Amino acid sequence: MPTDDEGGAIGGNDGTAASTTKRTTVRIVKGGPIVIDGPVEIELDDGTRVCSDRFAVAVCTCRRSKNYPLCDTSHRAKKRSAQSSEDRPADQRDIT
Numbered sequence: 001m002p003t004d005d006e007g008g009a010i011g012g013n014d015g016t017a018a019s020t021t022k023r024t025t026v027r028i029v030k031g032g033p034i035v036i037d038g039p040v041e042i043e044l045d046d047g048t049r050v051c052s053d054r055f056a057v058a059v060c061t062c063r064r065s066k067n068y069p070l071c072d073t074s075h076r077a078k079k080r081s082a083q084s085s086e087d088r089p090a091d092q093r094d095i096t
């Protein structure tokens with residue numbers, strides 16, 4: 001696991017201005033979003049920018065959000081079983 005002295009940091013831990021700047025807290029929710037202290041501006045891979053002024057912003061990591069890149073809790077939806085409809089009991093089969 002990276003430490004403060006390893007890659008990924010912008011700015012140094014050498015007493016420069018970066019070390020006196022308030023750090024942003026990022027929380028990784030297992031199976032869910034990444035929650036970042038807001039306000040934030042998110043830049044997508046196509047250059048689109050999404051702004052949020054909320055005090056905490058949940059960024060979708062599952063790509064199921066209808067409000068991507070913001071989490072809409074779609075990650076909580078149960079995953080469909082890989083089991084085919086015919087293999088399930090009659091009362092649990094898909095209606096087509």
Ligand code: FES
Nearest residue numbers: 060062071074075
């Ligand atoms: S992480 Fe919540 S909808 Fe994707």
